[in-house]
Amino acid sequence: xxxxxxxxxxxxxxxxxxxxxxxxxxxxxxxxxxxxxxxxxxxxxxxxxxxxxxxxxxxxxxxxxxxxxxxxxxxxxxxxxxxxxxxxxxxxxxxxxxxxxxxxxxxxxxxxxxxxxxxxxxxxxxxxxxxxxxxxxxxxxxxxxxxxxxxxxxxxxxxxxxxxxxxxxxxxxxxxxxxxxxxxxxxxxxxxxxxxxxxxxxxxxxxxxxxxxxxxxxxxxxxxxxxxxxxxxxxxxxxxxxxxxxxxxxxxxxxxxxxxxxxxxxxxxxxxxxxxxxxxxxxxxxxxxxxxxxxxxxxxxxxxxxxxxxxxxxxxxxxxxxxxxxxxxxxxxxxxxxxxxxxxxxxxxxxxxxxxxxxxxxxxxxxxxxxxxxxxxxxxxxxxxxxxxxxxxxxxx
Amino acid sequence: xxxxxxxxxxxxxxxxxxxxxxxxxxxxxxxxxxxxxxxxxxxxxxxxxxxxxxxxxxxxxxxxxxxxxxxxxxxxxxxxxxxxxxxxxxxxxxxxxxxxxxxxxxxxxxxxxxxxxxxxxxxxxxxxxxxxxxxxxxxxxxxxxxxxxxxxxxxxxxxxxxxxxxxxxxxxxxxxxxxxxxxxxxxxxxxxxxxxxxxxxxxxxxxxxxxxxxxxxxxxxxxxxxxxxxxxxxxxxxxxxxxxxxxxxxxxxxxxxxxxxxxxxxxxxxxxxxxxxxxxxxxxxxxxxxxxxxxxxxxxxxxxxxxxxxxxxxxxxxxxxxxxxxxxxxxxxxxxxxxxxxxxxxxxxxxxxxxxxxxxxxxxxxxxxxxxxxxxxxxxxxxxxxxxxxxxxxxxxxxxxxxxxxxxxxxxxxxxxxxxxxxxxxxxxxxxxxxxxxxxxxxxxxxxxxxxxxxxxxxxxxxxxxxxxxxxxxxxxxxx
Numbered sequence: 001x002x003x004x005x006x007x008x009x010x011x012x013x014x015x016x017x018x019x020x021x022x023x024x025x026x027x028x029x030x031x032x033x034x035x036x037x038x039x040x041x042x043x044x045x046x047x048x049x050x051x052x053x054x055x056x057x058x059x060x061x062x063x064x065x066x067x068x069x070x071x072x073x074x075x076x077x078x079x080x081x082x083x084x085x086x087x088x089x090x091x092x093x094x095x096x097x098x099x100x101x102x103x104x105x106x107x108x109x110x111x112x113x114x115x116x117x118x119x120x121x122x123x124x125x126x127x128x129x130x131x132x133x134x135x136x137x138x139x140x141x142x143x144x145x146x147x148x149x150x151x152x153x154x155x156x157x158x159x160x161x162x163x164x165x166x167x168x169x170x171x172x173x174x175x176x177x178x179x180x181x182x183x184x185x186x187x188x189x190x191x192x193x194x195x196x197x198x199x200x201x202x203x204x205x206x207x208x209x210x211x212x213x214x215x216x217x218x219x220x221x222x223x224x225x226x227x228x229x230x231x232x233x234x235x236x237x238x239x240x241x242x243x244x245x246x247x248x249x250x251x252x253x254x255x256x257x258x259x260x261x262x263x264x265x266x267x268x269x270x271x272x273x274x275x276x277x278x279x280x281x282x283x284x285x286x287x288x289x290x291x292x293x294x295x296x297x298x299x300x301x302x303x304x305x306x307x308x309x310x311x312x313x314x315x316x317x318x319x320x321x322x323x324x325x326x327x328x329x330x331x332x333x334x335x336x337x338x339x340x341x342x343x344x345x346x347x348x349x350x351x352x353x354x355x356x357x358x359x360x361x362x363x364x365x366x367x368x369x370x371x372x373x374x375x376x377x378x379x380x381x382x383x384x385x386x387x388x389x390x391x392x393x394x395x396x397x
Numbered sequence: 398x399x400x401x402x403x404x405x406x407x408x409x410x411x412x413x414x415x416x417x418x419x420x421x422x423x424x425x426x427x428x429x430x431x432x433x434x435x436x437x438x439x440x441x442x443x444x445x446x447x448x449x450x451x452x453x454x455x456x457x458x459x460x461x462x463x464x465x466x467x468x469x470x471x472x473x474x475x476x477x478x479x480x481x482x483x484x485x486x487x488x489x490x491x492x493x494x495x496x497x498x499x500x501x502x503x504x505x506x507x508x509x510x511x512x513x514x515x516x517x518x519x520x521x522x523x524x525x526x527x528x529x530x531x532x533x534x535x536x537x538x539x540x541x542x543x544x545x546x547x548x549x550x551x552x553x554x555x556x557x558x559x560x561x562x563x564x565x566x567x568x569x570x571x572x573x574x575x576x577x578x579x580x581x582x583x584x585x586x587x588x589x590x591x592x593x594x595x596x597x598x599x600x601x602x603x604x605x606x607x608x609x610x611x612x613x614x615x616x617x618x619x620x621x622x623x624x625x626x627x628x629x630x631x632x633x634x635x636x637x638x639x640x641x642x643x644x645x646x647x648x649x650x651x652x653x654x655x656x657x658x659x660x661x662x663x664x665x666x667x668x669x670x671x672x673x674x675x676x677x678x679x680x681x682x683x684x685x686x687x688x689x690x691x692x693x694x695x696x697x698x699x700x701x702x703x704x705x706x707x708x709x710x711x712x713x714x715x716x717x718x719x720x721x722x723x724x725x726x727x728x729x730x731x732x733x734x735x736x737x738x739x740x741x742x743x744x745x746x747x748x749x750x751x752x753x754x755x756x757x758x759x760x761x762x763x764x765x766x767x768x769x770x771x772x773x774x775x776x777x778x779x780x781x782x783x784x785x786x787x788x789x790x791x792x793x794x795x796x797x798x799x800x801x802x803x804x805x806x807x808x809x810x811x812x813x814x815x816x817x818x819x820x821x822x823x824x825x826x827x828x829x830x831x832x833x834x835x836x837x838x839x840x841x842x843x844x845x846x847x848x849x850x851x852x853x854x855x856x857x858x859x860x861x862x863x864x865x866x867x868x869x870x871x872x873x874x875x876x877x
Contacts, residue, residue: 123738125811137774138751138758138857138867141821141835142812150807151822158805158846201479206809207818207841255823256773256781262805262823386534386823386833 001321010232010239013042019220019364020189055114057346062117087382091350092391115221116345123263148384153299155262171298172199182337218343222351240307246276268307275392278342290351294381353378400559405453408712423723434546447528450551467509467524504686506660524555532658546656547662561694569610569688605689621678626685669709684711684875740813746865766793772830806840
């Protein structure tokens with residue numbers, strides 16, 4: 001009988017680069033930057049790492065495929081390394097691999113490292129790079145990431161009778177909140193506060209989403225070292241324990257069948273339910289102290305609040321208006337600035353989110369430090385609302 | 398007797414006012430041309446326009462009885478790879494059909510129609526679809542630039558239940574060089590307009606009319622409409638007088654409203670004539686290319702059964718001003734445009750994928766679960782209905798003629814597109830099924846959830862490195 005991974009694995013070291021348009025840094029520079037911080041933070045030596053999981057989503061525009069880039073760049077001594085890729089949940093998938101490696105009893109200490117170099121393509125937005133296969137351009141619409149999520153905003157507005165102005169206002173508050181948080185974070189890409197009016201009046205990228213509804217496009221890397229929970233206190237007094245890691249993947253039902261309402265992310269709900277069960281959380285709205293959710297676009301965050309049961313269906317606007325998710329609210333979201341301010345180097349994002357939860361739980365989040373958080377949650381969503389991968393990780397003291 | 402069973406047409410939605418052209422091009426000289434011309438959207442070509450006309454023509458007809466498809470154009474997309482074959486695939490014509498392209502002369506439209514009629518008369522074919530479409534490009538500020546319009550016509554020919562019988566034909570051939578284009582060239586060349594008018598139209602059209610009338614012992618006064626090709630407004634009027642026609646006998650050449658549509662011109666005029674025809678009417682048609690094809694038809698009482706066609710009238714009414722000559726140049730790739738470095742990334746066209754999955758991609762055939770009735774596109778092996786999940790219980794199900802409603806949509810300025818924003822979304826189909834599709838022929842500002850849409854066969858993207866123009870079905874708002 002499967003018993004899950006709750007409290008079997010601890011995070012004992014983490015590193016995260018400054019995110020941004022790192023025209024100064026090669027992919028390898030970013031990987032080393034994250035790894036060095038991570039290793040130092042853990043107090044371990046490189047030889048203690050027994051296996052590694054390496055996440056990069058678009059290796060074809062940066063380092064190429066396979067696991068060798070990690071081994072060669074970090075000079076890891078012939079250990080098992082697996083490259084993982086699962087859309088925007090790639091970073092969380094790398095962490096899941098490392099955590100499962102330890103939880104299975106196969107290893108004592110594992111490394112997860114995620115990196116993405118997006119800014120060598122010469123254009124904004126995510127690289128195309130043939131990521132959906134030869135056939136996709138022939139049968140899919142001329143899709144971009146903002147367009148894919150804009151369709152959910154269109155549908156959300158329609159389902160809950162929000163006129164475009166009110167809908168855009170709701171989303172603008174999501175982005176303004178994250179910019180306020182990100183302004184305090186030296187590792188964030190975008191560090192400027194913006195007003196709700198600025199967000200509302202920004203040029204449209206994909207209707208109804210404007211420029212500030214979209215996260216940045218950045219380079220970055222982040223890493224974690226995990227070990228057996230029973231060993232963790234040997235290495236540091238304040239390890240962070242993994243309560244659950246769950247992933248849910250679309251079944252095709254949303255895209256092909258006509259029951260999906262287009263205003264929520266079904267795998268987001270399902271991954272949340274599974275993660276809460278594994279972690280033993282009964283009331284997510286009350287028990288989850290803080291979360292880093294996948295805010296590639298403002299609508300993604302708004303809907304995630306409902307998918308994760310922080311807000312009731314159709315009611316997120318009330319919570320946003322009430323400031324529930326602000327840094328001084330009842331349930332702070334994107335306390336580090338989120339994808340909104342960090343941008344979304346895909347392979348790194350899930351680990352970057354965890355980096356903030358880890359620092360917050362250790363009380364080391366500097367100006368952003370929340371008062372005594374107990375439970376942190378990260379949420380990654382990859383693909384499009386109609387066809388996606390969602391990961392939910394829950395950590396605590 | 399062999400004749401026309403049904404007709405259809407397509408006129409692209411955009412119109413370009415020749416005054417706007419004149420304003421942009423005045424520095425190159427004054428061109429005394431008025432009216433407007435129909436301009437194909439950036440995602441149309443002769444193939445897609447032919448498909449649109451053919452869909453209009455086939456509405457209410459039994460495609461299973463059609464065993465031939467002839468396509469006429471002077472602006473063929475593929476020089477090697479049968480264009481008619483792509484049209485046949487898009488229409489879901491049965492594979493044991495005869496297909497052929499008729500090209501390189503503006504009389505190719507009538508050549509295709511007469512060849513189809515002969516094949517039916519000879520008993521080789523039961524029923525043959527004829528499509529003519531042209532989207533011609535010539536040098537900026539040339540006569541062709543001003544006069545050419547884009548459009549398509551389609552006829553279904555057969556022996557039974559015809560709305561007009563083809564009674565007689567008379568053809569001429571002259572190696573007369575009005576326009577020319579060598580293999581590998583994109584833009585046409587034209588000889589002097591006065592020469593084409595006086596030594597061409599004014600000579601060969603009357604010759605063909607006289608030949609037909611004499612051969613069948615007819616009188617031009619017997620015809621309710623006479624259709625004859627001509628690229629020039631003044632010459633067209635003069636020809637009417639030369640032929641001895643009363644004004645009401647002269648079929649409008651649509652030069653001021655659509656433009657000269659080349660291979661399709663006389664056939665589009667024939668569609669327009671049939672829209673207004675009544676049983677017993679006689680119609681004469683004379684095309685013009687390197688010589689002429691003349692033929693005449695007698696309208697039968699079956700004409701009354703034709704309804705709900707877009708034909709010429711409804712297509713004419715559905716128009717939107719293109720607004721700028723520069724946009725026309727961009728659509729026709731006559732002016733290199735920056736659409737972002739993102740747009741420079743070409744995707745790999747795999748022709749084994751296109752061949753293997755042709756019915757899904759070109760024919761818009763998905764699958765329908767025999768167990769629960771759920772239709773899907775693209776094709777599924779396993780039913781997406783979570784309460785069913787049947788494996789390999791699918792039958793082919795064509796979506797191309799199904800109507801739908803917009804489930805959700807966006808208009809995307811990041812997506813590389815020559816006419817941004819690119820609009821797309823999900824469509825829920827009447828009869829079931831949901832598909833994500835690009836939208837075309839729509840105004841981003843007017844899209845809404847629930848809006849009724851129909852499907853249109855269009856260019857998805859061109860992959861010039863691999864000599865590929867890739868097609869697929871897009872959704873477009875239904876115009877009343």
